[in-house]
Amino acid sequence: MIWKREDAEAAQGEGTPERSHERKETRMTDNGEVTIVGTGARLEGNVVSAGSLRIDGQVKGQINADGDVVLSPQSQVEADIRAQNVSIAGKFKGNVIVKGKAHLARGGRIDGNITSKTLVVEEGGVFHGQSIMDATGAASGSSPGSPGHAASSQASAAADKKEPDTTKV
Numbered sequence: 001m002i003w004k005r006e007d008a009e010a011a012q013g014e015g016t017p018e019r020s021h022e023r024k025e026t027r028m029t030d031n032g033e034v035t036i037v038g039t040g041a042r043l044e045g046n047v048v049s050a051g052s053l054r055i056d057g058q059v060k061g062q063i064n065a066d067g068d069v070v071l072s073p074q075s076q077v078e079a080d081i082r083a084q085n086v087s088i089a090g091k092f093k094g095n096v097i098v099k100g101k102a103h104l105a106r107g108g109r110i111d112g113n114i115t116s117k118t119l120v121v122e123e124g125g126v127f128h129g130q131s132i133m134d135a136t137g138a139a140s141g142s143s144p145g146s147p148g149h150a151a152s153s154q155a156s157a158a159a160d161k162k163e164p165d166t167t168k169v
Helices: 005-012 017-026
Strands: 034-039 042-049 052-055 056-067 069-071 074-085 087-090 091-095 096-098 102-105 108-113 114-116 118-121 126-133 153-157
Touching: 017 153, 034 042, 034 091, 042 153, 069 074, 096 102, 096 118, 102 114, 114 118
Parallel strands: 034 052, 042 056, 052 069, 056 074, 069 087, 074 091, 074 096, 087 102, 091 108, 096 114, 102 118, 108 126, 114 126
Antiparallel strands: 126 153
16 A cells, blocks of 8 residues: 555544654655655665655665665665665665765664765664765765765774774775
8 A cells, every 4th residue: 555644644633642753753854755665575676765765674776765765673785875864773785875974873784885974883883894975965976986085984883893993094
C-alpha cells in the first residue's frame, strides 16, 4: 500500500499526543515525504527518492535521494549514496556523496569513501575509508583527490580498538 503522510494523518484525526510527537521526530525534510525500505525488504538496483529515504532492510546498487538518507541499525547496504545528508547506524559498504552532513552513529560501520561538508563519527562507529571534506558543496561532481577539496583523511574510529586513529591531511 502506498500512502502520503498527510492523507494518513487526516484519516486518523488528531491522534494521541505521543504519536504526533513521534511523527514530527521522524520527519527528515521540510516536505515530510519519506520512503521506507522495510526490515524484511531486499532491493537490488537503483533506488531513487524525490524526498528522504529510510532503509531498515537490505539494498544493493545505487541510492539517489533529493532529501536525506537514514540507514537504521538493522540495515545492510552495499551501494553508492548521493543525498543531502546521510546518517548511518547499520552496515554500509560503498561511497557516500552528500551536500551537507554525513553522520556515522554508534554501532554503525562504513567501508568506503565519504565526500561531505561535515562528518560526524560517534564513539563506537567504525569508519574504514577516505573522508573528503568539501566546503564548496560535495555533490559538485569533483572526484576524490582532485583540487578544491579542503581536506582528505583516512580514519578508523572504533571505540573498542586500542590503536590510535591515523589521519593524513
